[in-house]
Amino acid sequence: MARLLLIEDDPAIRHPLLQALRERGHAVAAVATAMSGLQAVLDNRPDLVVLDLGLPDLDGLELLRMLRAVNSTPVIIATARDDETEIIRGLDSGADDYLVKPFTAAQLDARIRAVLRRGTGPAGGPPVxxxxxxxxxxxxxxxxxxxxxxxxxxxxxxxxxxxxxxxxxxxxxxxxxxxxxxxxxxxxxxxxxxxxxxxxxxxxxxxxxxxxxxxxxxxxxxxxxxxxxxxxxxxxxxxxxxxxx
Structure with a gap:
């Protein structure tokens, strides 16, 4: 079970996604603004953040840069911005993956598991x-x-x-x-x-x-x-x- 933080301002997306991820066994908290998301990351240290870019108080890319300045929590951008330039900007800003809306909860869950697998190795651990x-x-x-x-x-x-x-x-x-x-x-x-x-x-x-x-x-x-x-x-x-x- 992963501890996730969902930063999404649209309740029509946030509530169903919150429920679907919980049904898949994750412990999920959700916030609707960038600054509450930053505080939640600093206070609770989730395993992974799912980040929308179109937030009401601060652009999601600015929040991502702020997060990267203080910790290395994995971040998946989940946004409607599908322009290649935006995707590259997101990845260059430190995102671990980029998912374009609309997507299903199953697709997001697969991306979450893939990103988290990068931080783990087989029993006994891989060699240094x-x-x-x-x-x-x-x-x-x-x-x-x-x-x-x-x-x-x-x-x-x-x-x-x-x-x-x-x-x-x-x-x-x-x-x-x-x-x-x-x-x-x-x-x-x-x-x-x-x-x-x-x-x-x-x-x-x-x-x-x-x-x-x-x-x-x-x-x-x-x-x-x-x-x-x-x-x-x-x-x-x-x-x-x-x-x-």
């Missing part, structure tokens, strides 16, 4: 990944650099974990959009670039002076330990050996 002094613990959803915790949003952690699991390989942006953002239809490279920029800052590096994250222009990115040759050979993950695009 080590790249130089960087440690990525998928079971605990933690990352440390030289023993110091690295504070990451859920999406940043998933990006770092995916790259760490393929350390030494060049991973294409197309693959990252498919596997990390779950956008099989593709998406804007800027989505990846923005998150890589945030990740670099938190790892204490820049694109011009990389330590762990090495950009291969026109292809993708490679995570490698400092001191390793970032130009060494190897196929691009998700591409045929010797391929380029």
């Amino acid at each position: 990944l080590a790249v130089g002094e960087l440690r990525v613990d998928p079971g605990g959803r933690r990352a440390t650099l030289a023993g110091t915790p690295v504070e990451l949003t859920p999406r940043e952690f998933e990006l770092l974990h995916y790259l760490a699991s393929r350390a030494g390989q060049v991973v294409s942006k197309r693959e990252l959009l498919t596997e990390v953002w779950q956008l099989p239809y593709g998406g804007a490279d800027k989505t990846v670039d923005v998150h890589l920029s945030w990740l670099r800052r938190k790892l204490g590096e820049t694109a011009s002076q990389p330590r762990y994250l090495h950009t291969v222009r026109g292809v993708g990115v490679r995570l490698a330990a400092p001191g390793e040759d970032p130009t060494r050979g190897g196929p691009v993950a998700g591409e045929p050996a010797g391929g380029d695009r």
Whole structure:
């Protein structure tokens, strides 16, 4: 059973969805405004937030940015905004998934379970990944650099974990959009670039002076330990050996 917070101002949507999610075994609280949602997250620390964007007191994207500034609670945006630009803005702002209205409670429940599964591993826990002094613990959803915790949003952690699991390989942006953002239809490279920029800052590096994250222009990115040759050979993950695009 997950503890959910539903932030939705329309009672015609909020009440049926609240009831349907409870019938599916979740413990659900619901609020109708952005600021009451922010307070509920800080006070109750739900497992996941379902967030509408069209709120009466504050745009949902602004609330999402406020949430990301203080904690890493998973967030699924559930909104009528279906423009691709809006979807990318939502994901770039830190959302873990984006669901366009109208949708069924069963669809939302499936998305909730999928997002929550990303934070759990099999019995005994998956192994901690080590790249130089960087440690990525998928079971605990933690990352440390030289023993110091690295504070990451859920999406940043998933990006770092995916790259760490393929350390030494060049991973294409197309693959990252498919596997990390779950956008099989593709998406804007800027989505990846923005998150890589945030990740670099938190790892204490820049694109011009990389330590762990090495950009291969026109292809993708490679995570490698400092001191390793970032130009060494190897196929691009998700591409045929010797391929380029």
